[in-house]
Amino acid sequence: MDLTAFFSHPSWFVCSLLLALLFRARRKGSWHPGMCPTDLRGKTAIVTGANTGIGKYIALDLARRNARTILACRSRERGQAALEELRKGTGNPDVVLRIVDTSSMASVRCFAQEILQQEKRLDILVNNAGASGLPFSITAEGLELSFATNYLGPFLLTNLLLDTMKHSAPARIVNVASFRHSSGTFNVNHLTGKGRPKHYDQTYSSTKLMNILFTAELARRLEGTGVTANSVNPGVVKTEIMRHFNWLVRLLFNLASVFFMTAKEGSTSTVYCAVSEEAAGITGKYFDSDCSLKLPSALARDPGLASKLWETSEQLTGLS
């Protein structure tokens, strides 16, 4: 049979459409932000990486709920564009922009100092900023770029803001991780670029594994303070996350993206952890993209690794 004729048969189109619809139906969770009545008037929230992708929709939801919403972005220009869009879209004038580059511990310290000086409280911290496919590189501070961006920056930022969050309790920390954590490897030498993972894909997965280990240890340390910490998998989401990959990978990602969640859908599990009544008081857990509780990989559940990671991170960020 002629292959061209076979593949151009209309049944291919119909089958693909049905498959796409099936995938979309399967990925819809039972919780919907629009059905959640939580009002955040009088509360303050920070969302890192809020100028695009999942972070922008998280910030949009929090701003709609009347929170003082701080967009923590690394680019003033892109952050300003998001700020104007969010203020216009929500009618909330209390959406503000602050600059932070999570790959630079100096920038994180500067940002945290600004927040501590200017804000009276902090009720929600969403560590969303992240990047994949970054080239292997050592920062001026001696840290590996991907690990600094996705893990050490958020680790330092969270710790610097903890006292304010404790004073604002009940407060919630949400760390955006990924299902990809399960292919990550654990080695604290990765943080400074020694013994680096074989592939940059594995580097990304390893940073996400660290996000979950960090969250678990943080939750243990925060017991009894009224501040909760959880990590989430947003799902497979069509965003700019592949921007550092070559054109072929980007093309394949874009072609396959009809099956992916939209950025708005990808924000749901994070918003659930940040605002829902159902998640109140839950801490140290990992939530899947449909907002259900899920056990992360065995490595991600190892308390020994979590505590070792914490100690090393304290040393590397100058916290200890």
Ligand SMILES: NC(=O)c1ccc[n+]([C@@H]2O[C@H](COP(=O)([O-])OP(=O)(O)OC[C@H]3O[C@@H](n4cnc5c(N)ncnc54)[C@H](OP(=O)(O)O)[C@@H]3O)[C@@H](O)[C@H]2O)c1
């Ligand atoms: N998309 C997915 O399928 C997927 C799946 C699992 C997990 N995630 C996680 O979801 C989070 C959001 O990703 P996304 O998909 O929305 O990607 P995205 O569209 O690329 O957005 C990433 C955001 O992070 C910011 N960012 C990156 N590096 C930064 C740095 N050094 N300092 C400050 N901000 C920085 C970006 O700012 P600029 O615009 O200035 O670069 C952007 O605002 C990430 O943590 C990612 O790992 C995504």
